[in-house]
Amino acid sequence: MNSNHIRWKPKSEEERQSQRLQQIKTVYLIGTDEKSLAPRLTAKSWIVVDSNSGDVLYAYNENQRREIASITKIMTFYVVLSMCKTMNVQTNNTYAEVSLQASLVGGTTANLLKGDILSIDDLFYGLMLPSGNDAAMTFAENFGIYAMYQNKIKGNNPIIYFIQEMNNKARELRMTQTTYANPHGLNNKNNLSSAYDVAKLCNQLLKDDFFKKVVNTKIHFCTIQDEEGFTRDVMWENTNKLLYQGFRGIKTGNTSVAGPCLASYYQSNNRSFTIVILGCRNQEDRWSETMQLVQWCLSQIQ
Template identity: 35%
Template sequence: MNKIRKYKKITSISILILLVFVLSSVSFSEELFKLEAKSAILIDASTGEILYEKNIHDKLPPASITKIMVLLIGMEDLSSGKIKLDDKVQVSANSARMGGSQVYLEEGEIQVVDDLFKAICLRSANDAAVALAEHISGSIDVFVQRMNEKAKQLGMLNTNFKNATGLPDEEHFTTAYDVSLMSKELMRYPKIQEWLTIYMTDIKVGKNKDVTQTLVNTNKLIRQYQGANGIKTGLTNEAGHCLAASAKRGNLSLISVVLGGPTSNSRFQESKQLLDFGFANYDSVPICKKNELIKTIKVSKGKEDQVNVVAGEDYSLLIKKGTSKEIEKEIIMPEVLKAPCEKGQKVGEIILKNNGTEVGRVNLIIEDTINKASIIDMFKKITTLFLGDNN
């Protein structure tokens, strides 16, 4: 009986020690930095892996961080061809009377989409954001609905947009985690990085284009931090000082978000602190590029006899510095495919291992559609096979 009690006592002590270790580990993670911001996150921009977090699911007002979603929808439509950079946009009374940060657009003046993007990226102009939103969707209400639909699509479960500017509204909120999701998606577009890294430029405004607005980037990190390439500042009395920042060094791209900072300087310093931590402790190993040829395989009963299999996405592997970079790649796919085959159809995977442990997977897809061969196609193939090609 005494032995059983002794065993129970030892077990209890062991469990207690384990709990203390786990709790101290969590505490260390949370106290890794002494940040003044209410909420903060650091992620790998390629994988989305979280490297640091503080209150990342707390719902907070985002101020002009909101415009990241405006830019994202704008880039989607620009890439699809729905809008063009030289599109002429007539400024409405609604957009012209926006308060806060603005470039003082006049009702009835004509602006081009390119300058509206610049005004949003550099000055965080509310009037330009609304003008672009109205150009894309026809009305601000329809555009805001699309913003919320896109948020759900990205998995931004604790976000609700009520406007395209970030001006205060009790029902307008997001989280640091959700901001990181839309930031990661936005930074996939090379063109947006061109605008976000401009320090200073001019645009002409007014019906007669007789007023020059000099735009200076509100994101000081663009000039102050090595590799900085975005993204967006935000400030209202309700939201405090906010910043979604991004930077790239070598193969590693990072995104940090701080919400509810007490001062303008604190948001920049704390963003630097987060990014410095990431670059000091992590590396990114590139595995493949989207549409990179992996293998050409045979097709049975198809109009063509073979098809290219390509990587379905850009993929890099995040590793801690000092650990092995020897990544094993195991390609799993069939030797032969049976027609018909659809473009983009998944046909296999690359399984990635580090020291024998699986660390990631990449989907392999078909590059082109291969239709099933008709009787005539089959006859031509047989004829060619037996008679040879006379050419």
């Protein structure tokens, strides 16, 4: 047969996009096309993943184990959400009480006080928007008790068993570079994950509408009852500045050891990306470098 007579079937838009994404991967494996090279970043490790398929589009040191600061709270959210679904808990009218220990934890806070009572729904917002370490401890204490009951364990430290559940969930999701040592992400040499594992966890939670709603909320108002029975109104503002620049969450993080970190979700038309950057040079770089990665990815598939 004369090859001049062969006519190939035109590629669909889906096939063309798939080919473009494969070209992106090839550029980074070979590194020959200067115009297609991604911007240089200060982050120690990072990854860009297709939020729908889970395909890795671009990554650097994505499996490097590092402290991840308050990015840890994404797993805290996941564990509590999973427990609530298992127990058929109505999170809008089920309440948790804040202990003295939770109210005194250091770092970023939702300004919770000993004896405060608030709904599980509101506590989710206090965990994710102001990055409340006190909210994380309150979850660990209250839901750690359920973990003990579920596993028929006798003890007096429910936080240990909540952290155990965090690690169980990590194993279920095959987050092979991850171990949790606390529910909030304060400095701990054993509280480690990787950009790849964090992206995997984010994509799992992005299947849940409530999670997507919480992390995409800029400001949340709630009413808290104190230990005297009086109520006060509080306002929490999301620490994620990229919400004002077209992004849709997910979580910030920063400690002296982990450095500035950011897990983000970006959606535009039919494209969506999960971006995780860990260990940036400074807090401002985590915003600009995430923006650069998204803009670069969009430029490569247009």
